[in-house]
Amino acid sequence: MDLLSIRLLLDFGLMVLIWTVQLVIYPGLCHYRQEELGKWHSIYTQRIGVIVGPLMIAQLAVCILQLWQEKNLYTWGSLVIILLTWILTFLIFVPLHNSISPDKPCEEITNxxxxxxxxxxxxxxxxxxxxLGLMITDYNF
Known part of the structure; x- marks a missing residue:
């Protein structure tokens, strides 16, 4: 399997995961009773970390390999976007998740x-x- 195919699978996996989080998981957090939210959230973050962590690391590694092989708009743009997702994740979302606790109303944090x-x-x-576009067209940006 070539790097572009691996990259396509990683990008697809992270896209499906983030849409699931966006449309199902985050809005569903407030459907737990306040006293159960903290307990469930701790379990959720550990379990989702086992999925998203390796995917994000692999995506970054493959992108760096692609950039090493060929420097073009696609590889440089991908690296910038991937780094932005990492920055958002660790500077915004980790602190937001850490602020979830049973004594705080979840609506504000969930929103x-x-x-x-x-x-x-x-x-x-x-x-x-x-x-996907690169795979379909076999075009090198």
Whole structure:
């Protein structure tokens, strides 16, 4: 399997994951009773981390390999977008997730997660569409 095929699979996996988080998981957090939210959220973040962590690391590694092989708009643009998703994840979303606790109303935090997560949703969607377009057209940007 070539790097572009691997990259397409990683981009697809992260896009599906982020859309699931955006449309199902984040809005669903407030359907837990306040005292159960903290307990469930701790379990959720550990479990989702096992999925998203390796995908994000692999996506970055493959992008760097692609950039090493060929420097073009696609590889440089992909690296910039991937780094933006990392920055958003660790500077905005990790602190937001850490602020979820049983003694705080979840509506405010959940609304903030949903609104801010649109950035990552669009970024990972653009990455997938770029990889798909490159795969379909076999065009080298």
């Amino acid at each position: 903030s997660l949903v609104i801010k997560n649109w950035w990552r949703t669009w970024l990972w969607s653009v990455l997938f569409l770029g990889s």
